[in-house]
Amino acid sequence: MQKQVEQYGVFQIEVQGKTEGNPYLEYEVAGTFTHGEESRTVKGFYDGEGRYIVRFMPEVPGKYTFRIFGSCMEDITEGSFDVHPAAKDNHGPVKAVGEHLFYTDGTPYYSIGTTCYVYPQQTEQLQEETLRTLENSAINKIRFCVFPKHYDYNYRNPVSFPYEGTAVDNAGINKSNFDEYTPETEGNNWDFARFNPEYFRNLERNIEALCRLGIEADIILMHPYDRWGFSKMPAWANDLYLRYVTARFAAYRNVWWSLANEYDFCRFKTVADWEHYARLVVENDPYGHLRSIHNGYILYDFSRPWVTHCSIQRQAADISISNISNWRKQYHKPVVIDEMCYEGNIEQDWGNISAEEMLCRMWTVVMEGGYPGHGECYDLENVWWSHGGTLHGESWKRFGFLYDVWTECGHLKKDRTCWCSNDTDTVRLYYGGEHRPDCKTLHLDGNWSAEVLDTWNMTREYMGDYTGFCRIPLPGREYMALLLKRKD
Amino acid sequence: MQKQVEQYGVFQIEVQGKTEGNPYLEYEVAGTFTHGEESRTVKGFYDGEGRYIVRFMPEVPGKYTFRIFGSCMEDITEGSFDVHPAAKDNHGPVKAVGEHLFYTDGTPYYSIGTTCYVYPQQTEQLQEETLRTLENSAINKIRFCVFPKHYDYNYRNPVSFPYEGTAVDNAGINKSNFDEYTPETEGNNWDFARFNPEYFRNLERNIEALCRLGIEADIILMHPYDRWGFSKMPAWANDLYLRYVTARFAAYRNVWWSLANEYDFCRFKTVADWEHYARLVVENDPYGHLRSIHNGYILYDFSRPWVTHCSIQRQAADISISNISNWRKQYHKPVVIDEMCYEGNIEQDWGNISAEEMLCRMWTVVMEGGYPGHGECYDLENVWWSHGGTLHGESWKRFGFLYDVWTECGHLKKDRTCWCSNDTDTVRLYYGGEHRPDCKTLHLDGNWSAEVLDTWNMTREYMGDYTGFCRIPLPGREYMALLLKRKD
Numbered sequence: 001m002q003k004q005v006e007q008y009g010v011f012q013i014e015v016q017g018k019t020e021g022n023p024y025l026e027y028e029v030a031g032t033f034t035h036g037e038e039s040r041t042v043k044g045f046y047d048g049e050g051r052y053i054v055r056f057m058p059e060v061p062g063k064y065t066f067r068i069f070g071s072c073m074e075d076i077t078e079g080s081f082d083v084h085p086a087a088k089d090n091h092g093p094v095k096a097v098g099e100h101l102f103y104t105d106g107t108p109y110y111s112i113g114t115t116c117y118v119y120p121q122q123t124e125q126l127q128e129e130t131l132r133t134l135e136n137s138a139i140n141k142i143r144f145c146v147f148p149k150h151y152d153y154n155y156r157n158p159v160s161f162p163y164e165g166t167a168v169d170n171a172g173i174n175k176s177n178f179d180e181y182t183p184e185t186e187g188n189n190w191d192f193a194r195f196n197p198e199y200f201r202n203l204e205r206n207i208e209a210l211c212r213l214g215i216e217a218d219i220i221l222m223h224p225y226d227r228w229g230f231s232k233m234p235a236w237a238n239d240l241y242l243r244y245v246t247a248r249f250a251a252y253r254n255v256w257w258s259l260a261n262e263y264d265f266c267r268f269k270t271v272a273d274w275e276h277y278a279r280l281v282v283e284n285d286p287y288g289h290l291r292s293i294h295n296g297y298i299l300y301d302f303s304r305p306w307v308t309h310c311s312i313q314r315q316a317a318d319i320s321i322s323n324i325s326n327w328r329k330q331y332h333k334p335v336v337i338d339e340m341c342y343e344g345n346i347e348q349d350w351g352n353i354s355a356e357e358m359l360c361r362m363w364t365v366v367m368e369g370g371y372p373g374h375g376e377c378y379d380l381e382n383v384w385w386s387h388g389g390t391l392h393g394e395s396w397k398r399f400g401f402l403y404d405v406w407t408e409c410g411h412l413k414k415d416r417t418c419w420c421s422n423d424t425d426t427v428r429l430y431y432g433g434e435h436r437p438d439c440k441t442l443h444l445d446g447n448w449s450a451e452v453l454d455t456w457n458m459t460r461e462y463m464g465d466y467t468g469f470c471r472i473p474l475p476g477r478e479y480m481a482l483l484l485k486r487k488d
Numbered sequence: 489m490q491k492q493v494e495q496y497g498v499f500q501i502e503v504q505g506k507t508e509g510n511p512y513l514e515y516e517v518a519g520t521f522t523h524g525e526e527s528r529t530v531k532g533f534y535d536g537e538g539r540y541i542v543r544f545m546p547e548v549p550g551k552y553t554f555r556i557f558g559s560c561m562e563d564i565t566e567g568s569f570d571v572h573p574a575a576k577d578n579h580g581p582v583k584a585v586g587e588h589l590f591y592t593d594g595t596p597y598y599s600i601g602t603t604c605y606v607y608p609q610q611t612e613q614l615q616e617e618t619l620r621t622l623e624n625s626a627i628n629k630i631r632f633c634v635f636p637k638h639y640d641y642n643y644r645n646p647v648s649f650p651y652e653g654t655a656v657d658n659a660g661i662n663k664s665n666f667d668e669y670t671p672e673t674e675g676n677n678w679d680f681a682r683f684n685p686e687y688f689r690n691l692e693r694n695i696e697a698l699c700r701l702g703i704e705a706d707i708i709l710m711h712p713y714d715r716w717g718f719s720k721m722p723a724w725a726n727d728l729y730l731r732y733v734t735a736r737f738a739a740y741r742n743v744w745w746s747l748a749n750e751y752d753f754c755r756f757k758t759v760a761d762w763e764h765y766a767r768l769v770v771e772n773d774p775y776g777h778l779r780s781i782h783n784g785y786i787l788y789d790f791s792r793p794w795v796t797h798c799s800i801q802r803q804a805a806d807i808s809i810s811n812i813s814n815w816r817k818q819y820h821k822p823v824v825i826d827e828m829c830y831e832g833n834i835e836q837d838w839g840n841i842s843a844e845e846m847l848c849r850m851w852t853v854v855m856e857g858g859y860p861g862h863g864e865c866y867d868l869e870n871v872w873w874s875h876g877g878t879l880h881g882e883s884w885k886r887f888g889f890l891y892d893v894w895t896e897c898g899h900l901k902k903d904r905t906c907w908c909s910n911d912t913d914t915v916r917l918y919y920g921g922e923h924r925p926d927c928k929t930l931h932l933d934g935n936w937s938a939e940v941l942d943t944w945n946m947t948r949e950y951m952g953d954y955t956g957f958c959r960i961p962l963p964g965r966e967y968m969a970l971l972l973k974r975k976d
Binding site: 316320322341344345346347348349352353354357379417418432434435436437438439440441476478 | 829906
């Protein structure tokens with residue numbers, strides 16, 4: 001048994017319990033954790049072979065006692081452990097504060113997201129390759145699904161399945177067979193009351209590995225891309241599933257809950273269902289991890305109290321990244337743009353923009369005071385956006401430069417076209433994107449240093465200090481930024 | 489006196505008349521033109537030095553008689569002339585038919601616009617240079633103003649002024665002196681009841697020259713960029729002005745009336761004023777030339793009966809070129825996008841996009857079933873967008889290729905993202921813009937030839953004939969199009 005655990009780390013205790021009948025359905029386990037006057041009770045889960053597990057994330061340092069109990073066993077297990085303060089790189093879970101994201105310890109979180117929808121459902125080798133790629137990038141958030149995915153470029157079966165049972169033979173399945181996200185699912189044979197614990201252990205290994213890399217895990221709980229029937233389980237099975245994953249995953253500090261990807265494409269779920277799922281997640285996550293729900297064509301009502309931040313797929317024109325300021329005003333919540341086309345060359349227009357355009361959109365979202373997400377779709381055996389693996393593009397190499405400028409500036413808000421400032425107005429940042437000004441004429445109050453940033457070539461050039469009415473020369477190229485920092 | 493005139497040409501007759509008092513205010517001249525059973529009376533105008541002029545555009549070939557009369561003279565002048573059928577390149581005025589533009593003879597008009605706001609107010613040499621540049625381009629519409637312009641990069645006085653009087657000394661006037669479009673106009677001394685005929689003759693020489701080049705003249709009657717007071721004349725002077733320009737210009741077949749540029753930035757004019765001006769133009773233009781009004785931030789109500797087509801300045805996000813299909817549905821009128829940022833490198837973001845981006849927007853507008861407008865703003869002594877002169881950019885060189893593909897396809901309508909078709913569905917055109925697909929998978933009914941077009945490099949490559957379920961390879965680069973033509 002662990003005797004030492006880090007603040008915001010995972011304390012885990014296993015007990016042996018009953019195996020008669022169906023333990024997933026018939027027995028419960030829970031733990032009460034006490035620190036001084038404070039107690040918290042969290043639910044555990046069945047991990048197969050008589051193993052019942054309770055996980056707990058302590059949020060303050062000090063001595064804890066605990067008590068594990070439940071219908072799964074006759075006895076009660078008690079004990080204690082010590083929580084030592086978080087290490088330097090451990091800032092706790094990310095929280096929404098107003099329209100910005102912060103770690104629990106108050107450190108601002110500058111999110112550079114990516115999406116690899118089903119990388120944990122690939123071979124171990126590919127999972128490891130993905131983690132190595134992430135480690136060598138500035139990416140600090142990743143979206144992925146719990147369930148396997150059936151979609152263009154995603155016709156092979158996952159390495160394992162979340163339930164006991166057998167999958168329909170998928171030989172010959174490809175886009176030309178199916179016009180809909182959710183084809184007929186006849187032939188599958190699942191017991192939705194019996195999870196496959198190894199499937200979830202694999203997900204946890206990835207959540208843990210991401211956590212070690214300082215990467216947030218934006219976990220997609222449901223999605224429509226399915227030929228196995230996981231998108232149209234009976235109501236009791238959806239509830240059982242949500243209780244199970246929240247009990248398993250909630251103690252990891254880097255978890256975010258994304259109720260769905262493209263919720264409005266889920267043919268078998270209504271808004272009433274989503275509200276019900278949200279309530280289950282809120283009730284079963286004792287730590288209040290970030291929660292949202294990602295759109296296809298129609299934004300969810302982000303004003304719902306359970307929604308902690310907007311999670312948006314940009315759709316040209318009507319759902320544009322230039323709306324970020326408006327969404328911030330409307331919802332008073334952080335705006336995460338998870339999907340705004342991916343760098344790549346595939347047929348589908350959501351996956352074939354240039355590296356320059358991808359990087360430009362990342363910068364633009366940051367300038368608008370939002371949080372950007374990347375993806376990559378080169379037409380290869382493994383497509384980053386789904387399978388993970390290796391990044392083949394050019395945009396991701398420039399994210400570190402963006403991240404460094406962003407952290408240097410602080411959280412940003414849009415002032416007017418192409419200009420933003422930080423909360424203390426000690427920084428003003430112009431980003432031209434496709435615009436190519438040869439100068440900027442300004443009326444500056446006070447004394448400011450000026451730097452021209454080439455966001456593509458990742459160079460910075462100090463242009464001098466400026467005050468009052470001034471004209472700062474710019475190179476008249478695309479993707480340039482002008483960073484002004486107040487000197488007095 | 490002319491005895492022969494071409495159909496849709498200008499028949500002009502001058503008479504000598506009274507010079508006592510103010511002929512612009514006190515006397516009238518008109519002409520009645522009769523062809524068979526049909527008669528039409530049109531108003532003339534005073535051209536100075538006792539000269540009264542009546543202009544008439546005959547719309548059908550044959551023998552015409554005329555009768556010139558009015559309070560400007562005691563006598564009546566009568567005569568006749570013959571109208572011969574329009575020459576091959578003369579298709580008559582452009583008209584709106586449904587959501588498309590056609591010449592009067594039924595030939596579709598595919599508009600490739602540009603803007604040189606005050607090129608006719610520059611030196612003769614520069615005017616000629618502009619016309620030569622236009623002649624060597626595929627541009628077939630140009631927007632320009634009647635009044636001179638005071639704005640960034642436009643601080644020199646025009647070569648002459650539209651009224652008798654004197655302009656305020658403009659020494660030292662530049663952007664740093666004025667924060668508003670319309671600064672104080674004290675010091676100007678104009679007689680708004682006495683036009684300067686030479687100013688208008690110069691405009692006419694340009695309208696005529698453009699007509700010879702097959703270029704439509706989209707004449708901007710009013711605008712807010714002013715330091716001389718022409719944007720805030722008294723009501724009687726505005727009316728007198730509109731009657732004067734319609735009497736002078738309406739007989740030129742290539743004239744379009746743009747009531748205003750950025751009407752919503754005209755501080756001294758209300759919507760009631762614009763409706764009044766529209767009524768004046770309708771009443772005084774016997775030929776029903778195209779009429780519209782161009783926005784700054786707020787679109788005019790294009791459903792007004794006098795509006796023949798939408799004239800739109802794109803403003804990012806809210807007034808996007810991806811709205812063209814919606815505007816077509818809403819107004820059932822052609823949609824002309826006059827302004828959607830200009831190629832260039834100036835400080836202002838409306839004038840510094842790349843040639844690639846400018847060309848991409850031109851193509852996109854055509855694909856959406858609209859009519860695109862170009863402009864160029866390189867930071868030089870003469871900026872094309874205002875002064876005309878020489879084009880220094882790269883986008884305009886590719887307009888001929890766009891024009892040729894467009895005329896080959898016919899008028900287009902958007903089908904779905906990135907795809908459009910012509911009215912008979914014999915052509916389907918994909919244009920990727922910033923997207924870079926490596927193929928297109930299609931279900932084709934019937935047999936189609938496929939060509940890949942590189943819209944930037946202006947190359948066409950025949951890819952073979954396709955039918956049924958097929959996959960057409962594409963080069964995975966930006967700015968590519970795929971042209972399918974039905975073979976049976």
